Amino acid sequence: xxxxxxxxxxxxxxxxxxxxxxxxxxxxxxxxxxxxxxxxxxxxxxxxxxxxxxxxxxxxxx
Numbered sequence: 098x099x100x101x102x103x104x105x106x107x108x109x110x111x112x113x114x115x116x117x118x119x120x121x122x123x124x125x126x127x128x129x130x131x132x133x134x135x136x137x138x139x140x141x142x143x144x145x146x147x148x149x150x151x152x153x154x155x156x157x158x159x
Contacts, residue, residue, distance in 0.1 A: 104130055106137075 104123030109131075119134035129149040132141035144152065 106130070106132070108134065 104125045106121045106123045109120045109122045121132050121134050121137070123130040123132075125143065128143045128145045130141050130143050133139065
């Protein structure tokens with residue numbers, strides 16, 4: 098994992114309603130950044146576009 102410093106972060110629509118289950122997403126030039134809202138200065142995960150698309154499909158199926 099690496100820190101992602103570029104992009105505009107926003108709360109994912111897939112996050113839970115409680116503040117303890119929030120994930121933030123940022124669209125980057127080379128992929129999509131994902132981080133925990135409670136730890137904005139911590140590590141984040143950068144996914145290539147195909148992996149992000151696969152994750153969204155998996156989330157929608159469950």
